[in-house]
Amino acid sequence: MKQSVTFILNGESIQVEIEPHLTLLQLLRDKLELTGTKEGCGMGECGACTVLLDGKVVNSCIFPAMEVDGKNVMTIEGLTDAQGNLHPIQKAFIEQGAVQCGFCTPGMVLAGKALLDENPKPTEEEIRHGIAGNLCRCTGYIQIVQAVKAASGQ
């Protein structure tokens, strides 16, 4: 039986009727067609499905959709402003060469944003710790770390 969930998604309040067993990732990708959030493993191990829940990173692939009720969810689609301007961390990823195949990128960008929101001037070690839950096979993380650093104004 479907149940109702009401939450803020990328700044707008929405209400959806869903099967209670859905993960947040399934809700986002399959029901709401927000395919910017990726599934890399489906087991909470790679971070490609990272979204922000009340500003904190969660692996949406293992997060029950029902539990976002009353909460604030931000996906990669919500990071650009209303005029479509890129967030500084998105710009930094582009300019620092932090993107290759791009599959980890939406999750990585959001992990970086969550880190900077909490700790605006992180050390390199803090940056590496902040994105350690997000796997990348292409970049060796170096240009990603540089991008987060650049976005922090350092």
Place this chain on the structure above:
Amino acid sequence: MSLYGLHSDCSGRESSQRAVTERGVIMEEFINVGKRIPKMDAEEKVTGKAVYIHDLKIPGMLYGRILYSLHPHAKILSIDTTKAESLPGVKAVLTGYNIPTIKFGFYKDNVPLKANKVCSFRDEIATVAATDPDIAQEALELIKVEYEILPAVFDPEEAMKEGAPLIHEEHVGGKEKKPTNVLNLPWRLVSGDVEEAKKNSAYVAEDRFKVTWVAHCCLGTSGCLAQFDMKNNLTMYSITQIPSLAQRDFTEALTAMGLKNKKARVIKTMIGGGFGSKLDTYAFEYIAILLAYKTKRPVKIIFSREEEFFATSPRQCAIIDIAQGCTKEGTLTFRDIRMILDNGAYTSWGATVPSVMMMPSSSLYKVPNIRFSAKCVYTNNTYSQAMRGYGTPQVTFAIDSQIDALAERAGIDPLDFRLRNANMPGDVTPQNFKINTCGLRECIDAVAQKLDWRQVRGRKDGRGVGMASLIHVGGGARVYKSDGCGTIIKMDDFGTVNVFTGATDMGQGADTVIAQIVAEELGVRVEDVVMTHTDTDICPWDVGAHASRTTFVAGNSAKGAAKKVKDQLLQVAAKSMGESPENLDIRDRTIFSKKDPEKKSPLGKILRAAHYAAGGSMMMAECFYDPNNENLDKELKGNLSVTYTFGTHGVEVEVDKETGQVKILKYVAAHDVGRAINPMLLEGQVYGGATMGIGYALTERLILKDGKVMNPNFLDYKMLTAKDVPNIETIVIETNDSFGPFGAKGVGEPGLVPTAPAIANAIYDAVGVRIKDLPMTPEKILAALKEKESSH
């Protein structure tokens, strides 16, 4: 030759890239080449708008799932699909008993769904297409398969013995044409007289090295979407690295399905990582085609991560017996390598990696006498595939680990030993490779300088330094009859340059690099270039994204097409500007007279003049570039690539003698790249390659127990995280190769080739133990330390 990275990034080097025009005006030589231009698709990717195969939906689309074998070697006695077929939502169930025979793979020993017998745990037995992926999964669980278990073999040395279980009973080999598990592949290269050289060597080292399976770990799992039109022509949405060859494979499959003369079109979505994994076509793709044809609906198959680990093809594991010798002074005298490769149950390009392993075997450093042989052996394990480096990381681990051991025996600093034997421009190697440009000595020197080698080496105090080098094809590789790539360029009224390339961008940045090359040649800017590389109906032919060939081959092809378009533009401009074409040039979107730069015209104006004139013309051209390289001959010799790329990695490690943990304190990667078309993307290739190499060296292994993958997830398969990776310093040596587009050589694979031996050598320098078995885990290091202590 220029060298940067030792000073700053590219700022120091741009000043040297200036040319003086005839009128004495100093201007920058390049506007687009050599610039750190962001990837063209980066904006789509950072906003989540890029469409991967996982994101694709077509109305009416069904979801396909695959049932795999429960045993590594067994007869299939029966398959009962009746319950699965009657599940609501299921639109088709197929098995090996109700599909046409489609043979695929390099050895044509594989079929999409197996009938009669399974040879590995990843053998596909049945498939379901349903309206929902969960229904498809549920249907799989309703399929009943009866097996009769057969004896299995998982060790290639065991599989070579008389009386071993035969994986493919019909496969015969040798002069007597006897059934065998050894593949009929001629991997044998001899040059000079190894036995004689061995006798005359002052020092000889002999060792056995072992390397194991590692997975590509593309973050985007495998998948495809097959769709037929009303005429039974196939459109395949794919993530292949070889669109033109995949098109051929799929066309052959259509013929096998009774659809002769039907067309296959391959459309690539964004690719979530390649690294060689997508150089072949696979069972799941043929299964999607069969399901789509059966149901007359589009069918999508997407792998789970678990499937990605056990049902895709890893880097092959190998046993490497190697001997090398040198004179008293440290000049290499011979190299003798015998390899046994676990082919697994079927054959993909993994069985051909010895053809590339021969390259470092014969030509890394100057070695006059060479012998190389490799056997590929069927087992009931997973079958292997190409992976970044194509066999060279495996064999370079053995070669360059042993170089250190040999240098030690000869009492020579391994740095001096390498410098003494380093390849030089103009060399012809024992495999008949003609070395054009070669910056190997510069790479070795630069790494030594960065590591402070002379001061820090040899302390054996828990900290140590090591280095290792690489040779790789840098100017294409003629592994097929053609090594070609085509490009079509057209321009519109406003100066937009549409480039249709055969090349494949799987994240490495091929589009951006090609756009830079075109823009430079044509005198426009990268932002004027629109790249299309996704569709075999639109794009020219290419043999695929392998052998680090894209920048070189696709780059030269694009440059050739751009040159033709430029000539056309100058012809048109000559008329309207009243100048001869020879006196005209294009720079930064403007056509100008070389004699009088004030005489100029914007490009758009010339284009419109061409289009709107009576008897007008399109500014459009194609170029097919096939490098002047050679297939290996019967002796497996020949100039495989028109130029070769070199590099040296150096590393400083700290080894904890209590835990066996290796900490990388410093990592330096020096590469002779010809010319860096885009230093930022180039660094990305080196960083990513070296990181993959560090994983190969220290943490990564696909664990197979009796043929079953025991760690099919990221928790148990230890890919490195941001916390595990050290900062990597890249040093770019520019040798400006005469054959390369603007001097460039390939650099996609080299980044991980010398990593493992460099780390192995550093571990030895730190604690005096040599690990000959990858990955070099703390357990192995501790065991070696213990053994060393007990032997004292």
